[in-house]
Amino acid sequence: MNIVPSKLPTGHPKVTFGKVGVLLVNLGTPDGTDYWSMRRYLAEFLSDKRVIEWSRLFWYPILYGIVLNKRPQKVGKAYEEIWNKDLDESYLRTYTRSQGEKMAERLADLPNVVVDWGMRYGKPSIAERMDALKAQGCDRILLFPLYPQYAAATTATVNDKAFEYLMKQRWQPALRTVPTYHDDPAYIVALANSVRQTLSTLEWEPQLLITSFHGIPQSYFKAGDPYHCFCYKTARLLREELGYTEKQLRLTFQSRFGPEEWLQPYTDKTMETLAAEGIKRVAIMNPGFVSDCLETLEEIAGEAGEIFMHHGGENFVHIPCLNDSVDGINVLETVVRRELQGWV
Numbered sequence: 001m002n003i004v005p006s007k008l009p010t011g012h013p014k015v016t017f018g019k020v021g022v023l024l025v026n027l028g029t030p031d032g033t034d035y036w037s038m039r040r041y042l043a044e045f046l047s048d049k050r051v052i053e054w055s056r057l058f059w060y061p062i063l064y065g066i067v068l069n070k071r072p073q074k075v076g077k078a079y080e081e082i083w084n085k086d087l088d089e090s091y092l093r094t095y096t097r098s099q100g101e102k103m104a105e106r107l108a109d110l111p112n113v114v115v116d117w118g119m120r121y122g123k124p125s126i127a128e129r130m131d132a133l134k135a136q137g138c139d140r141i142l143l144f145p146l147y148p149q150y151a152a153a154t155t156a157t158v159n160d161k162a163f164e165y166l167m168k169q170r171w172q173p174a175l176r177t178v179p180t181y182h183d184d185p186a187y188i189v190a191l192a193n194s195v196r197q198t199l200s201t202l203e204w205e206p207q208l209l210i211t212s213f214h215g216i217p218q219s220y221f222k223a224g225d226p227y228h229c230f231c232y233k234t235a236r237l238l239r240e241e242l243g244y245t246e247k248q249l250r251l252t253f254q255s256r257f258g259p260e261e262w263l264q265p266y267t268d269k270t271m272e273t274l275a276a277e278g279i280k281r282v283a284i285m286n287p288g289f290v291s292d293c294l295e296t297l298e299e300i301a302g303e304a305g306e307i308f309m310h311h312g313g314e315n316f317v318h319i320p321c322l323n324d325s326v327d328g329i330n331v332l333e334t335v336v337r338r339e340l341q342g343w344v
């Protein structure tokens with residue numbers, strides 16, 4: 001409920017309150033595939049201390065001297081291959097917007113709840129959308145980093161950014177952050193349904209299902225990041241839900257960046273050796289990604305498939321992420337309604 005401005009004493013600043021905001025936040029994405037858009041995006045992303053933990057004194061000369069000169073062109077070409085040409089944006093932004101819109105429809109029975117969406121890097125920024133929620137009278141905000149498996153490089157940096165915004169506010173909204181939901185039954189069932197759905201369209205049967213998660217450096221894992229265990233738990237629960245044996249489902253880690261050792265087994269290396277093991281029909285999915293994006297469409301559906309076929313594979317299918325499917329929104333709605341308890 002908002003105080004009607006006409007009832008306020010003369011000279012009293014306008015006050016709005018009484019609503020609850022739900023802010024969905026994904027990683028982010030460049031505004032375009034050109035050099036400068038890519039460079040701006042990568043500079044913001046790769047100067048985040050939660051993403052690259054090396055000392056700034058060591059990392060910045062490499063970032064500004066080498067990475068930001070070469071990588072924008074290379075990665076821009078990869079983005080071009082998976083760009084949503086209809087809306088002139090990446091699919092990550094298309095799906096995140098659609099998730100926000102569909103979530104708002106699902107929560108229509110809660111008239112005091114306002115749903116919005118934003119990105120950790122690039123636009124729309126977390127600060128911009130938190131400002132917009134406040135302006136609409138949200139004095140409580142549920143912040144939902146869209147990562148089923150908590151990691152410092154993803155969930156924590158979204159939370160950091162929201163708290164950084166709060167540091168500058170005179171009237172801070174109360175903030176709740178959504179915890180890891182890697183073992184939520186709604187999430188596991190939705191993943192299993194997506195596997196069954198894709199496999200039902202095939203004329204062949206996979207010998208192996210690979211669950212490929214984004215990796216993190218080994219050093220982050222050794223420093224206590226729980227991400228590794230959360231990925232393994234998701235994969236185990238999915239295997240049990242599907243009724244597969246341990247041989248029928250394998251977990252791998254993708255998207256290595258830089259010279260460090262990352263979590264293993266690596267997805268690309270695994271794809272090279274499967275056929276030699278006698279595994280020639282493979283399905284692969286990315287349970288850690290709420291939306292399809294560069295890392296799933298280009299690196300897995302594209303590159304990983306090519307590696308597999310080049311090394312003797314015969315059949316390959318990529319199972320899409322949950323995206324804005326009915327099941328995908330069911331998962332997000334289940335988590336949001338649970339975390340809103342006591343506020344609505």
Ligand SMILES: C=CC1=C(C)c2cc3[nH]c(cc4nc(cc5[nH]c(cc1n2)c(C)c5CCC(=O)O)C(CCC(=O)O)=C4C)c(C)c3C=C
Nearest residue numbers: 027028029051075090092151153154214216257293294295
């Ligand atoms: C050290 C670098 C990186 C860490 C650690 C990292 C962790 C991490 N990332 C995701 C999800 C996504 N990453 C995406 C792209 C991407 N990731 C890195 C680096 C690290 N990620 C880079 C440099 C990039 C940009 C592309 C590139 O230059 O290779 C994306 C896709 C964004 C898109 O617009 O499509 C996602 C999503 C997770 C879940 C994670 C750790 C758990």
Ligand SMILES: [Fe+2]
Nearest residue numbers: 027214255295
């Ligand atoms: Fe990443």
Ligand SMILES: [Fe+2]
Nearest residue numbers: 228229230232
């Ligand atoms: Fe673990």
